[in-house]
Amino acid sequence: MLEINPDQLLDLTISFLLPFFRIGAFFMALPLFGSRLVNSRVRISFSFLVAVIVTPVINVPYYDPISPAYIVLIAEQLVIGFVLGFIVTILFQLFSLAGQLAAMKAGLGFAMSNDPANGISVATLGQYYLSMVALAFLGTNGHLVMIEYLAESFNYWPIGSGFDSQRYWQLVSLGGWMFEKALLIVLPLAVSVLIINLSFGVVAKASPQLNIFALGFPIIMLFSLFFFWIMLDDFLNIYLLFFGELMDWLKVTWGVHLHG
Numbered sequence: 001m002l003e004i005n006p007d008q009l010l011d012l013t014i015s016f017l018l019p020f021f022r023i024g025a026f027f028m029a030l031p032l033f034g035s036r037l038v039n040s041r042v043r044i045s046f047s048f049l050v051a052v053i054v055t056p057v058i059n060v061p062y063y064d065p066i067s068p069a070y071i072v073l074i075a076e077q078l079v080i081g082f083v084l085g086f087i088v089t090i091l092f093q094l095f096s097l098a099g100q101l102a103a104m105k106a107g108l109g110f111a112m113s114n115d116p117a118n119g120i121s122v123a124t125l126g127q128y129y130l131s132m133v134a135l136a137f138l139g140t141n142g143h144l145v146m147i148e149y150l151a152e153s154f155n156y157w158p159i160g161s162g163f164d165s166q167r168y169w170q171l172v173s174l175g176g177w178m179f180e181k182a183l184l185i186v187l188p189l190a191v192s193v194l195i196i197n198l199s200f201g202v203v204a205k206a207s208p209q210l211n212i213f214a215l216g217f218p219i220i221m222l223f224s225l226f227f228f229w230i231m232l233d234d235f236l237n238i239y240l241l242f243f244g245e246l247m248d249w250l251k252v253t254w255g256v257h258l259h260g
Contacts, residue, residue: 015060018077018159020051025081026150031092032134033143034085050147058154073160083171084153088146091246092133094178095239098185099129105190106224125228136239145247149256156255170253177249181242189227196220 024047028034033043063070103125137143157167200216250256 014063014065016051016055017065018060018063018073019055019058019154020047021074022077022081022084022153022159023047023051023054023150025078026085029082029085029089030146031089032137050150054151054154058151059158061160063160076162077159080153080157083168084150087171087174087246087250090174090178091243092130092137094182094242095129095133095185096126097178098182099126101182101186102189102224102228105186105193106221106227132235133239136236140240140243142243149250152256167254174249177245181245185238189224192223192227193220196223 024044027043027047027050032038033046063073106125157164196219197216
């Protein structure tokens with residue numbers, strides 16, 4: 001007959017709780033899985049399952065569960081989980097920002113659609129880019145890489161290591177990387193639209209009787225749509241390039257080695 005020692009059961013529960021809080025916070029902040037489209041019970045159940053799998057293979061120091069320090073440890077794991085999930089969110093928001101900037105350059109900024117995941121209205125093109133990167137993320141097994149990344153986090157950011165301010169500053173600098181890559185995606189379209197506007201300015205100067213505004217707006221819009229259609233051919237390559245750069249950043253900055 002299987003006998004369960006109450007002390008052993010208490011130790012297992014204590015060692016399980018701290019990883020569970022980090023994993024739960026990670027999935028709450030993770031794109032797609034942490035959106036409103038996924039029920040909270042599903043997220044909690046999946047976090048519980050991952051915590052059961054991960055806990056036996058990581059080193060969880062023993063802490064007194066009824067001490068005030070344990071509450072600080074829970075808060076620490078919640079913050080770390082949100083930070084880890086926010087890094088993945090940056091990759092998604094990169095393409096969303098690029099889509100919204102491209103929509104403004106193309107004169108499509110007035111086309112707004114409701115984002116059911118976040119409950120806000122965004123440019124339709126930004127929502128389209130966000131859907132494309134979500135499909136690319138799942139199609140290239142990015143979700144499996146994220147689970148490995150989460151499990152490795154207990155090695156490079158151990159439980160009880162404290163709130164390392166240097167890591168948060170490095171995360172802020174990663175925001176600059178997001179804006180840089182979003183501008184790189186939009187830059188060809190912005191330069192092309194600028195050249196078209198200059199050309200229309202020359203035409204308006206040479207022939208003032210032409211209504212350049214009525215003529216130029218549909219031409220710029222058609223050219224922008226043609227540009228988006230051409231870009232779709234390289235969208236997956238662009239995503240893989242930026243995903244690889246993010247993995248390299250994790251390896252160089254935080255020492256995370258992923259094999260997914």
